[in-house]
Amino acid sequence: MEILNEDKLIDMAELFKIFGDSTRVKIINVLLDKELCVCEIADLVNASQSAVSHQLRILKQSKLVKYRKDGNCTYYSLSDDHVKKIFMLGCEHIDEM
Amino acid sequence: MEILNEDKLIDMAELFKIFGDSTRVKIINVLLDKELCVCEIADLVNASQSAVSHQLRILKQSKLVKYRKDGNCTYYSLSDDHVKKIFMLGCEHIDEM
DNA sequence: TTAATATATGAATAAATGTTCATACATTGA
DNA sequence: TCAATGTATGAACATTTATTCATATATTAA
Numbered sequence: 001m002e003i004l005n006e007d008k009l010i011d012m013a014e015l016f017k018i019f020g021d022s023t024r025v026k027i028i029n030v031l032l033d034k035e036l037c038v039c040e041i042a043d044l045v046n047a048s049q050s051a052v053s054h055q056l057r058i059l060k061q062s063k064l065v066k067y068r069k070d071g072n073c074t075y076y077s078l079s080d081d082h083v084k085k086i087f088m089l090g091c092e093h094i095d096e097m
Numbered sequence: 098m099e100i101l102n103e104d105k106l107i108d109m110a111e112l113f114k115i116f117g118d119s120t121r122v123k124i125i126n127v128l129l130d131k132e133l134c135v136c137e138i139a140d141l142v143n144a145s146q147s148a149v150s151h152q153l154r155i156l157k158q159s160k161l162v163k164y165r166k167d168g169n170c171t172y173y174s175l176s177d178d179h180v181k182k183i184f185m186l187g188c189e190h191i192d193e194m
Numbered sequence: 195t196t197a198a199t200a201t202a203t204g205a206a207t208a209a210a211t212g213t214t215c216a217t218a219c220a221t222t223g224a
Numbered sequence: 225t226c227a228a229t230g231t232a233t234g235a236a237c238a239t240t241t242a243t244t245c246a247t248a249t250a251t252t253a254a
Contacts, residue, residue, distance in 0.1 A: 013119040020114030
C-alpha cells in the first residue's frame with residue numbers, strides 16, 4: 001500500500017458504496033439545491049415511501065444528508081458541499097465517456 | 098428529477114459502485130503513480146491473484162484502468178486523470194469527517 | 195379523542211456481488 | 225518440446241443489499 005493505510009481505503013470504499021446505488025444517487029440529485037420532505041423525494045425519484053425512508057437512513061448514517069423535523073414532515077438536505085462536489089465529479093466523468 | 102435524466106443517474110451510480118469495493122479502491126491506490134503487473138498488485142493489496150484479476154476485469158470494463166501486455170505480464174495503469182480526481186476527492190472527504 | 199397523514203422500521207425475499215477453487219491459456223526459458 | 229510462470233475465467237458459495245409488505249410511531253386536524 002502507498003501513503004494511505006488500509007483503514008482509510010476501506011472507509012473510502014464505504015463512502016463510494018453509498019453513492020453506488022441508483023436510488024440514493026437520485027435522492028442526492030433532487031436534494032442538490034433544496035431540502036425536501038420524504039414524500040416529495042419519493043415522488044420525485046419514483047420510489048416507494050418505504051424504500052426512500054430506508055435509503056435516507058443509510059444516507060443519514062453516512063452523514064451525507066441531514067434532516068430537520070417540522071410537524072408531521074421530515075425535511076432532508078445534503079450535509080455539506082462535499083457531497084455535491086463528489087456528485088458533480090461523477091457527473092463530469094460520465095459526460096466525458 | 099432535476100436537470101439529469103434517469104439514465105445518467107444510473108450510469109453515475111454504476112461508476113461509484115466500482116469505487117465502492119475495498120479491493121478495487123486498494124488497486125486504484127497502488128496504481129496512482131505507476132503501472133504494475135497483476136502479481137505485483139496482488140502482492141501490494143494482499144489479495145489472491147484470482148481475486149485481483151477478477152477485479153481488474155471489472156475496472157477494465159468500466160474503463161477505469163487500461164493495460165498493456167509485455168511478454169508474460171500484463172501491466173495495468175489508471176485510464177486517465179479523472180479516476181485519480183475522484184479517488185482524491187473521496188480521500189479528502191474521509192479526512193474531513 | 196379519533197381519524198388522517200407522514201415517517202420509520204423489522205422481517206422476508208430476491209438479486210447482486212466478491213472470493214475461492216480449479217483450470218485453461220499464453221509466453222518464456224531450458 | 226516441456227516445464228515454469230503469469231494471467232484469465234467459469235462455477236460454486238457465502239454474503240451483502242435493496243425492495244416490499246406490514247405495522248408501529250408521532251403529529252395534526254376535526
